[in-house]
Amino acid sequence: MCKILIYIVSFFSFLGWAQDAKRLQHEIDEINTRYEAQVGQEDLIVIVGSSSVRMWHSVDSEYPDVTILNTGFGGSHMSDLLVYYKDLIVKYNPKKVLIYEGDNDIIHNKSAKKVLRQAKRLTRKLRRKLPNAQLAFISAKPSITRWNKKDEYESYNQQLKVFALKKGYDFIDVWSAMLVNDEPKKELFLEDGVHMNEEGYNVWRAVIGPSFKL
Numbered sequence: 001m002c003k004i005l006i007y008i009v010s011f012f013s014f015l016g017w018a019q020d021a022k023r024l025q026h027e028i029d030e031i032n033t034r035y036e037a038q039v040g041q042e043d044l045i046v047i048v049g050s051s052s053v054r055m056w057h058s059v060d061s062e063y064p065d066v067t068i069l070n071t072g073f074g075g076s077h078m079s080d081l082l083v084y085y086k087d088l089i090v091k092y093n094p095k096k097v098l099i100y101e102g103d104n105d106i107i108h109n110k111s112a113k114k115v116l117r118q119a120k121r122l123t124r125k126l127r128r129k130l131p132n133a134q135l136a137f138i139s140a141k142p143s144i145t146r147w148n149k150k151d152e153y154e155s156y157n158q159q160l161k162v163f164a165l166k167k168g169y170d171f172i173d174v175w176s177a178m179l180v181n182d183e184p185k186k187e188l189f190l191e192d193g194v195h196m197n198e199e200g201y202n203v204w205r206a207v208i209g210p211s212f213k214l
Contacts, residue, residue: 024080027054027073028087035069039091043214044069048088049100050076052141056201063212069094077105078118085122090129095214097126098172100138102156107146112156116163123167136170136211137161142184144193170211177207 038044045068047053053072060068071088073080078101081088089097099122105115123135139157142150157175164171178185178200188200196204 024073024076024084028084031071031073032087035071035092038067038069041067041092043067044092044094045096045098045212045214046071046089046092046094047098047100048072048081049098049138050074050104051195052103053100055195056204062205063209066212066214068212072100075104076101077108077110078102078115078122079105082118082122082125085125086129089126093130094133096134096136096211097130098136098138098208098211100140102140102153102160103143103146106140106149106152106156112152112159115156116159119160120163123169134170134214135164136172137164138172138208139175141174141196142178144184144186144189146194147184172208172211174204174207177203 045066047059047068048071050072051074053070054074056070056072060070069092073088081101102115106112119137126133126135137160139160140153142153161171178188188196188203190197
């Protein structure tokens with residue numbers, strides 16, 4: 001029976017219906033080592049999320065007036081952040097938190113409603129641990145190879161925006177800034193059509209940059 005249950009969980013993980021958050025433990029350990037010296041430091045900003053955040057390698061050095069910790073972990077879903085929120089956010093006691101999740105969730109056939117439900121759970125946890133921190137959600141970005149899920153992404157972004165603004169959190173819209181003629185700007189992406197090149201991050205700098213202040 002145990003072997004059958006393991007097979008079922010593995011099969012659902014393959015389909016993207018369930019994930020084993022421990023698959024990302026090596027990245028969590030690397031992040032903890034990288035920012036060990038920042039634990040206990042005051043006036044920190046944390047930006048966290050999936051690979052689009054993780055691959056913004058220079059973000060923690062581009063804004064000299066603030067200290068930014070990039071705790072992005074590649075391939076992550078909102079459910080993974082629920083598992084690791086203490087390691088990636090709470091332990092640094094940040095004054096501000098920017099969250100980018102949902103990109104991988106939607107392409108793995110999670111509904112916008114389900115991801116939003118997890119986002120609400122996350123904010124409840126953060127509010128208990130970090131009652132005075134400013135929270136901001138970054139919209140899912142448009143991607144060339146994920147454009148077949150356009151409607152689902154737009155639904156998620158809209159629901160996330162309504163939730164965030166209702167609760168008094170910031171909502172940062174990178175989706176609109178990365179479109180031309182209602183399609184993703186091809187020049188913003190690497191060959192895989194999902195991850196961004198430097199031009200893509202220039203767009204993010206323009207849109208997200210103003211939020212890197214306390």
